[in-house]
Amino acid sequence: MSVFESFEEADVAAALLTGPRHRLVQHNRAFGELFGFWRDGQEAGVALAGAGLRPVLRALDRAGTDRSPALLDASGVTAHGPPGHRFWVVSCLPVTSPHGASVLMLALKVPEEPGSAAVIPAVTTDHGADLARYEALHSAVPQVVWRMTPQGDVSALVGSLGDTGGGLWHPRQSGLSWMDAVHPKDRSWFAGQWAATARGDALLDAVVRIRRAGDSAGYRHVKVIAVPVLRHGELQEWIGTVADAEVQWRRQTRDRLLKRTAAAASAPDLPEAFATTACAVVPDLVDAFVVFQLRYPEHTRSGGEALRATRAQTALATGVPRLPPIADDFTLGALAETVIDSRRTELVTFPPGEPPKALMSGPSADWMVQARATSLAIVPVVLDEQTVALAAAATCLGNPPPDDAELGLLEEVLYSVRDPLRRALELQSVRHTALVLQRSFLTTPPHVDGAELAAVYQPASTTAEIGGDWYDAIVVPGGAVALSIGDVAGHDLDAATQMTKASSMLRALAYADGPAGPAHTLSRLDHVLQGVSTAPLVTALHIVLRPTGDRAWSVTLSNAGHPPPLLIPADGPPRYLYGSLTPDPPLCVAPDVERHHAHHELAEGGTLLLYTDGLIEVAGTDISDGMRHLADQATTLARDPGMPLTDLVNTLLPPPHERADDVAILAFRTGSHRRRA
Numbered sequence: 001m002s003v004f005e006s007f008e009e010a011d012v013a014a015a016l017l018t019g020p021r022h023r024l025v026q027h028n029r030a031f032g033e034l035f036g037f038w039r040d041g042q043e044a045g046v047a048l049a050g051a052g053l054r055p056v057l058r059a060l061d062r063a064g065t066d067r068s069p070a071l072l073d074a075s076g077v078t079a080h081g082p083p084g085h086r087f088w089v090v091s092c093l094p095v096t097s098p099h100g101a102s103v104l105m106l107a108l109k110v111p112e113e114p115g116s117a118a119v120i121p122a123v124t125t126d127h128g129a130d131l132a133r134y135e136a137l138h139s140a141v142p143q144v145v146w147r148m149t150p151q152g153d154v155s156a157l158v159g160s161l162g163d164t165g166g167g168l169w170h171p172r173q174s175g176l177s178w179m180d181a182v183h184p185k186d187r188s189w190f191a192g193q194w195a196a197t198a199r200g201d202a203l204l205d206a207v208v209r210i211r212r213a214g215d216s217a218g219y220r221h222v223k224v225i226a227v228p229v230l231r232h233g234e235l236q237e238w239i240g241t242v243a244d245a246e247v248q249w250r251r252q253t254r255d256r257l258l259k260r261t262a263a264a265a266s267a268p269d270l271p272e273a274f275a276t277t278a279c280a281v282v283p284d285l286v287d288a289f290v291v292f293q294l295r296y297p298e299h300t301r302s303g304g305e306a307l308r309a310t311r312a313q314t315a316l317a318t319g320v321p322r323l324p325p326i327a328d329d330f331t332l333g334a335l336a337e338t339v340i341d342s343r344r345t346e347l348v349t350f351p352p353g354e355p356p357k358a359l360m361s362g363p364s365a366d367w368m369v370q371a372r373a374t375s376l377a378i379v380p381v382v383l384d385e386q387t388v389a390l391a392a393a394a395t396c397l398g399n400p401p402p403d404d405a406e407l408g409l410l411e412e413v414l415y416s417v418r419d420p421l422r423r424a425l426e427l428q429s430v431r432h433t434a435l436v437l438q439r440s441f442l443t444t445p446p447h448v449d450g451a452e453l454a455a456v457y458q459p460a461s462t463t464a465e466i467g468g469d470w471y472d473a474i475v476v477p478g479g480a481v482a483l484s485i486g487d488v489a490g491h492d493l494d495a496a497t498q499m500t501k502a503s504s505m506l507r508a509l510a511y512a513d514g515p516a517g518p519a520h521t522l523s524r525l526d527h528v529l530q531g532v533s534t535a536p537l538v539t540a541l542h543i544v545l546r547p548t549g550d551r552a553w554s555v556t557l558s559n560a561g562h563p564p565p566l567l568i569p570a571d572g573p574p575r576y577l578y579g580s581l582t583p584d585p586p587l588c589v590a591p592d593v594e595r596h597h598a599h600h601e602l603a604e605g606g607t608l609l610l611y612t613d614g615l616i617e618v619a620g621t622d623i624s625d626g627m628r629h630l631a632d633q634a635t636t637l638a639r640d641p642g643m644p645l646t647d648l649v650n651t652l653l654p655p656p657h658e659r660a661d662d663v664a665i666l667a668f669r670t671g672s673h674r675r676r677a
Contacts, residue, residue: 274313
C-alpha cells in the first residue's frame with residue numbers, strides 16, 4: 001500500500017515531494033482542495049512563489065536538505081480553498097520513497113469564522129491548545145507514521161510496521177484487540193491516557209512496552225505520539241508516530257534507579273542498604289525482590305553440605321502476597337546453589353504459578369504458586385570473588401518475565417551498591433568479632449551462698465555501635481564477692497579490645513588485693529592502664545561485698561566516673577549509692593589520681609543493681625529522667641516475689657528499636673540461695 005492510498009480519504013492534506021527543488025509527485029484529495037494552485041510535477045519554488053508562502057518553502061528546504069522535520073504555524077498564510085479557511089499547521093517530514101530522498105508534507109486546516117465546523121480536530125476551538133498538540137506530535141523524528149481506524153486497523157503511512165525502531169504491533173494479524181499488545185503493567189495507565197486523548201483532554205505522548213510482532217513473549221519500549229482526527233465530534237481515525245525508545249528507556253531508568261540506590265552508600269547497616277536496593281527495583285523491574293545474606297560465606301562447604309542463608313530484606317509490588325515466615329537460618333534451593341558456585345545470574349521462566357519445584361526451597365515454591373509467578377532470577381552479590389548474598393527477583397501475578405535489558409539493569413543496580421555493601425559487610429564482620437571478644441569475657445556469675453547473682457549484656461541495635469561495656473563477678477579469698485562493671489570510650493573493635501584489657505586486669509587485681517579495698521584496686525588499675533592501654537577514657541565501678549550475718553552484706557564501693565549503683569531495699573525507697581561527695585574521675589584521664597571509697601549496708605532481701613549508661617540514656621531526654629525511670633521500674637520488679645533475678649535484669653533491657661548503645665546489667669540480691677542457671 002502506498003502512502004497516499006492510506007491518506008486519500010483523510011482530512012489531513014498530504015503530498016509527496018521529491019528532489020532538491022521539491023517536485024510534487026503525489027498528493028491526496030485534501031491537499032488538492034487546500035493547494036489547488038499547485039500542479040502535479042510543479043516544483044515548490046514555482047508553486048509557492050508568493051511572499052506569504054515563503055515560510056512553507058523554507059520548511060520544505062529544511063526537511064529536504066537537513067533531513068530533519070520542520071513544523072510551521074502558518075496562521076495568516078492564505079492559499080486556494082473555500083473562503084474563510086486558512087493554514088493551521090504544516091509539517092514537513094524527511095522520508096524515503098521509490099523516488100529517492102523525499103519530503104512528506106502534511107497540512108491541517110481549521111475554519112476562521114466562528115461557528116463553522118472544524119475539520120481537525122473537532123474536540124476543541126482553542127487554536128493555541130490544538131497547535132501545541134501538533135507541535136508535540138512532530139517534535140521528534142518519527143520512524144513510523146501510522147494511521148488507525150476506529151475499528152483498530154493499523155496501517156503505515158511512512159515506514160513500515162515492524163521495522164527496527166518502530167515495532168508497532170499489528171492487532172488484526174493476531175486477532176486480538178489493540179490493548180492486548182501493551183505490557184500488562186502498562187495497560188491500565190496507557191488505556192487511561194488513550195481515553196483522555198480521545199476526549200481531547202491531552203495529547204497522547206508516552207513510552208510504553210508493546211509486544212513485538214510475531215513474538216508472544218517479547219516486549220519493546222516504544223514512544224507513541226498520537227492524536228484523534230474528528231469530524232463533527234465523531235472519531236474518524238487516529239494519526240500518530242511510533243519510534244524506538246528502548247535505548248532512551250534504558251538510559252533514563254538506569255539513571256533513576258542508580259539515583260535511588262545512591263542512598264545505600266550512607267546506610268548505617270546492611271539491612272538498610274539492602275532495603276534501599278530492594279525498594280528501588282520494585283515495581284519498575286520486578287514484582288518481588290528478596291535479598292538473602294549467606295551464613296558464613298567464607299567457609300568452603302563440602303560436597304554434601306547444604307548452603308544456608310538469612311532473609312535480609314524484602315520488597316513486594318501491590319497485590320503480591322506476603323512471603324511466608326521462615327527461620328533465620330534456612331537451607332537454599334538448587335538454583336541458588338548453582339548461582340553461588342558459578343557467581344553468575346540465573347533466570348528460569350515458567351507458566352503462571354507453575355514453578356520448577358526441584359530448583360527451589362519448598363516455602364519459595366509454594367509462595368510462587370500462590371503469587372502466580374512467571375519467572376525467578378537469582379543474582380549473586382560478589383565481593384572479592386566470593387558470593388556473599390543473593391538477590392532473588394520474581395515476576396508475579398501473571399506478568400511477563402524480565403527481558404535481557406531489564407535483567408541487565410537489575411545486575412547493574414546490584415553492582416552499583418557493591419562498595420556500600422562491602423563497607424557494611426566489613427563493619428558487620430568487625431561487629432561480630434567484637435561481640436565474640438566481649439562475650440568471651442562476660443562469664444556467668446558465680447554461685448554464692450546466701451545470695452543470688454544475675455547478669456545480661458545486650459549489644460546496640462546498629463552495626464555501627466559495638467561498644468566497650470563489660471561486667472564481672474568473682475569470689476575473692478575470705479568469702480567476699482567482688483562486682484565490677486565498666487565502659488571503655490568508643491564504639492569499634494579497638495574499644496572492645498581495650499575493654500578486654502581493663503576487665504581482665506581488674507579481675508586479677510581484685511583477687512590479689514584482698515582487704516586493700518576497691519579504691520586501692522582502681523588506683524592500681526588506673527596506673528597500669530595508663531602504661532599499657534590506648535583507651536582514652538574508662539569508667540568503672542568496683543564493689544566488694546562481705547557477709548555480716550543475718551543474711552546482710554556490707555558494701556564497699558569506689559566509683560571512677562561511672563553511673564552510681566541502685567540499692568533497692570526489701571522495704572523503703574530505692575536510692576543511688578555515690579562513692580563520695582565529690583565523684584572520682586574516670587580512669588586514664590590523669591596520673592596519680594587519689595581515689596575514695598564509701599561504705600553501705602545491703603540488708604536481707606535487698607537488691608544491688610549495677611548497669612552501664614546505655615540503660616539510662618535516651619536521646620532528647622535528661623539522664624536524671626532515665627535514672628528515675630530505672631529506679632521505679634527496677635523497684636517494682638525487685639519486690640515481685642515471683643520474679644527471678646535473671647528475669648528482672650532481662651526485663652530491664654530497652655526494646656531493640658530504642659537501643660542506641662550497648663547495655664550491661666549486673667544484679668546482686670541477698671537472702672537467697674539459688675542454683676545458678
